[in-house]
Amino acid sequence: MSETAATGTTGTGTSGTEEDTVEPVLPMVKAEQVHKSFGHTEVLKGIDLEVAAQEVFCLVGPSGSGKSTFLRCINHLEKINAGRLYVDGRLVGYRQKGDRLYELREREVAEQRKDIGMVFQRFNLFPHMTALQNVMEAPVQVKGESKAVARERAERLLERVGLADRMRNYPAQLSGGQQQRVAIARALAMEPKLMLFDEPTSALDPELVGEVLDVMRGLAEDGMTMIVVTHEMGFAREVGDSIVFMDDGVVVESGNPRDVLTNPQHERTQAFLSKVL
Amino acid sequence: MNEAPDTPGEPQEADRASAAAGRDAQVGETRLTKTDTLRTEETATADLPPAAIKAIPVRHWGRWIGAALVLAALAAIGLAFVNGDIAWAVVGERLTDGTFFWPAWETLKISVYAMLIGVVLGTLLAVMRLSSNPVLSAVSYAYIWFFRGTPVIVQLLLWFNLSAVFTYVDLGPIYRNEMNDVMTPFVAALLALGLNEAAYMAEISRAGIQSVDHGQTEAAHALGMSGSKTMRRIVLPQAMRVIIPPTGNEYINMLKTSSLAFAIGYGELFYVAKNVGTTDYSVMEMYLVVSVWYLGLTTIFNVGQYYLERHYSKGANRSLPPTPLQRIRGQLTAFRTPSKVGGTTV
Ligand SMILES: Nc1ncnc2c1ncn2[C@@H]1O[C@H](COP(=O)(O)OP(=O)(O)OP(=O)(O)O)[C@@H](O)[C@H]1O
Numbered sequence: 001m002s003e004t005a006a007t008g009t010t011g012t013g014t015s016g017t018e019e020d021t022v023e024p025v026l027p028m029v030k031a032e033q034v035h036k037s038f039g040h041t042e043v044l045k046g047i048d049l050e051v052a053a054q055e056v057f058c059l060v061g062p063s064g065s066g067k068s069t070f071l072r073c074i075n076h077l078e079k080i081n082a083g084r085l086y087v088d089g090r091l092v093g094y095r096q097k098g099d100r101l102y103e104l105r106e107r108e109v110a111e112q113r114k115d116i117g118m119v120f121q122r123f124n125l126f127p128h129m130t131a132l133q134n135v136m137e138a139p140v141q142v143k144g145e146s147k148a149v150a151r152e153r154a155e156r157l158l159e160r161v162g163l164a165d166r167m168r169n170y171p172a173q174l175s176g177g178q179q180q181r182v183a184i185a186r187a188l189a190m191e192p193k194l195m196l197f198d199e200p201t202s203a204l205d206p207e208l209v210g211e212v213l214d215v216m217r218g219l220a221e222d223g224m225t226m227i228v229v230t231h232e233m234g235f236a237r238e239v240g241d242s243i244v245f246m247d248d249g250v251v252v253e254s255g256n257p258r259d260v261l262t263n264p265q266h267e268r269t270q271a272f273l274s275k276v277l
Numbered sequence: 278m279n280e281a282p283d284t285p286g287e288p289q290e291a292d293r294a295s296a297a298a299g300r301d302a303q304v305g306e307t308r309l310t311k312t313d314t315l316r317t318e319e320t321a322t323a324d325l326p327p328a329a330i331k332a333i334p335v336r337h338w339g340r341w342i343g344a345a346l347v348l349a350a351l352a353a354i355g356l357a358f359v360n361g362d363i364a365w366a367v368v369g370e371r372l373t374d375g376t377f378f379w380p381a382w383e384t385l386k387i388s389v390y391a392m393l394i395g396v397v398l399g400t401l402l403a404v405m406r407l408s409s410n411p412v413l414s415a416v417s418y419a420y421i422w423f424f425r426g427t428p429v430i431v432q433l434l435l436w437f438n439l440s441a442v443f444t445y446v447d448l449g450p451i452y453r454n455e456m457n458d459v460m461t462p463f464v465a466a467l468l469a470l471g472l473n474e475a476a477y478m479a480e481i482s483r484a485g486i487q488s489v490d491h492g493q494t495e496a497a498h499a500l501g502m503s504g505s506k507t508m509r510r511i512v513l514p515q516a517m518r519v520i521i522p523p524t525g526n527e528y529i530n531m532l533k534t535s536s537l538a539f540a541i542g543y544g545e546l547f548y549v550a551k552n553v554g555t556t557d558y559s560v561m562e563m564y565l566v567v568s569v570w571y572l573g574l575t576t577i578f579n580v581g582q583y584y585l586e587r588h589y590s591k592g593a594n595r596s597l598p599p600t601p602l603q604r605i606r607g608q609l610t611a612f613r614t615p616s617k618v619g620g621t622t623v
């Protein structure tokens with residue numbers, strides 16, 4: 001919503017901390033040669049990309065290409081092996097002094113994650129809490145907000161995702177689409193600057209996909225910065241500002257979704273799109 | 278299946294209807310020859326459900342014989358006890374005169390306290406065991422190895438006789454006392470039973486913690502929750518569902534194992550039963566009396582456990598399981614409703 005790094009104001013406008021500011025207008029996410037291996041298998045082989053503030057950034061590619069892994073690196077659920085990853089100008093998971101990197105403490109990593117919402121393919125709602133409690137949990141436990149304030153916001157968010165009448169239900173009593181909408185509300189309750197979506201509709205029955213995409217569309221309209229891993233090419237084309245096609249741990253092709261999806265340049269992109277479209 | 282006309286007045290009409298019904302045609306015809314009142318027959322096939330099957334059930338002779346044998350054996354055992362040299366009057370008297378009220382209270386007290394130590398320390402040990410810190414993990418492993426690997430009675434006596442090797446409990450400037458004063462039978466029993474229980478509870482808690490989907494931890498971390506908060510708020514409450522049933526089992530075990538504390542002179546149920554029995558020459562009688570007490574305690578606990586499990590199954594099912602009262606009420610009404618054909622009620 002209100003951007004500190006709005007267009008035009010050069011350089012000094014942003015609250016200048018000692019952090020290494022990369023550019024006058026900060027991208028929300030910046031990846032430089034990100035490498036990630038599990039054991040001996042290299043899953044990310046040098047990812048470079050930038051996601052601007054308020055952008056809806058779609059990530060597509062075949063299964064096993066490393067999309068989820070990249071997304072999980074952004075909030076440090078996975079540690080990268082080489083390269084640099086910045087969110088809002090801050091290095092993810094490390095502190096750089098000179099050319100030395102220091103790992104952040106658990107508390108500091110948690111601090112960074114507060115600003116990054118994540119929505120999982122399998123929802124991962126807390127099953128022992130009602131929808132309302134799920135949404136209230138992090139603001140109360142992490143930010144130390146009062147229950148009254150957290151409840152008020154949680155109710156507003158659940159209303160916004162169309163679940164005003166479902167607040168007292170446990171996740172097991174909700175449909176997949178409803179659960180995923182609660183999960184989105186839960187992430188939004190921390191008032192993040194950036195939202196990560198990892199195939200949010202892949203576990204849903206086809207008729208429930210629409211209700212989740214509608215909520216995401218609304219978020220995009222409100223100016224939320226979003227990185228969306230998805231197989232919903234219709235959504236990417238309609239809502240996405242840019243798209244990246246990943247295969248085998250590298251970015252194969254990127255650009256405007258309308259161009260890339262209708263007129264893919266690379267043959268691997270063409271092959272993939274011919275299968276999913 | 279067959280759309281017969283509402284009121285077939287004539288035989289021919291009924292014939293047409295059955296013919297239209299195709300595969301029912303033959304059935305219709307045989308019926309026509311058998312019955313004289315066509316009208317009722319037609320409506321029967323059209324509207325009413327088929328008559329309930331009344332078949333002669335298979336006779337299970339084996340079951341009858343088995344039951345008879347078991348009952349005969351039970352009767353024989355019962356008779357033996359009645360005719361045996363047992364002063365039943367003493368049993369009845371001691372059961373009701375309050376001799377065992379305070380000992381039962383002591384049993385309850387030591388078992389609850391020891392169990393609390395077991396649960397808290399056991400959970401801690403489980404978390405240590407699962408931690409990525411190799412020292413913590415190894416210490417936890419060694420603890421479990423030692424306390425599970427030695428008999429409780431030995432541990433009881435070890436604690437109680439600690440004064441033989443340490444004359445003083447000396448914590449420097451904070452605390453200093455003679456070991457004999459500190460290590461009362463109660464303290465020794467509490468330590469021995471509690472620390473032993475912790476080893477078992479550690480394994481139960483570990484299984485519970487590991488049963489929680491890793492996605493839960495990730496979701497909590499992604500929201501900015503710390504590791505310890507994730508454990509307390511997200512993982513452990515869900516692990517409870519797996520932890521509680523075997524913990525109830527452990528507690529029932531504890532109620533009974535606490536009787537071993539008689540060996541160090543702790544005045545719980547069994548210790549008193551033994552003393553009263555030897556002084557009054559009613560050893561067998563007193564063992565029967567405490568058996569009733571133990572049964573009573575475990576029975577009460579079973580009911581409590583049911584409600585505890587019900588509490589922690591919140592969210593695991595679409596609806597909570599019924600309380601025993603609700604279930605009894607349901608079964609009573611089930612008696613009044615006739616059993617449905619093809620339904621689940623019997
Ligand atoms: N924790 C892990 N340990 C070992 N290998 C892993 C781990 N996580 C992912 N991988 C491997 O990394 C590769 C990329 O996985 P990733 O989940 O990022 O793919 P993806 O692009 O999200 O695929 P999908 O579309 O199926 O979700 C896969 O080959 C996977 O087997």
Ligand SMILES: [Mg+2]
Binds near residue numbers: 067068069198199
């Ligand atoms: Mg994935």
